[in-house]
Amino acid sequence: xxxxxxxxxxxxxxxxxxxxxxxxxxxxxxxxxxxxxxxxxxxxxxxxxxxxxxxxxxxxxxxxxxxxxxxxxxxxxxxxxxxxxxxxxxxxxxxxxxxxxxxxxxxxxxxxxxxxxxx
Numbered sequence: 001x002x003x004x005x006x007x008x009x010x011x012x013x014x015x016x017x018x019x020x021x022x023x024x025x026x027x028x029x030x031x032x033x034x035x036x037x038x039x040x041x042x043x044x045x046x047x048x049x050x051x052x053x054x055x056x057x058x059x060x061x062x063x064x065x066x067x068x069x070x071x072x073x074x075x076x077x078x079x080x081x082x083x084x085x086x087x088x089x090x091x092x093x094x095x096x097x098x099x100x101x102x103x104x105x106x107x108x109x110x111x112x113x114x115x116x117x118x119x
Contacts, residue, residue: 006049010056013042017063024070029078032071 016039023031046052046060095107 006051009042009045009049010060013039013046013060014063016042017060017067020067021063021070024067024074027074029074032074 016035020032020035020039023029023035043064046057093108093110095109097105097107099105
């Protein structure tokens, strides 16, 4: 690979990392997913270069690490939403009560059919 090819690959990866960051900050996980394969190929190409300018490599490494942190935060956000939705589903499907001794009891609303309402 000649010097122009190396520069073009670095520039393409740099631009892609900026686009990935924008997509992560916007919460556009579909776009992040779409960029993944291209990013993987570019990272692999860059890592195969024998000669890498240290300042360019350092800048790309910093962007990769920044985006990785954002990806981790996005994944935790998705897990948090999933946990919250599961909790909401449990509330709709069952009712937890406590007896006079403080023992928890669960009433399965799906099995019992209905819950008597009193005013």
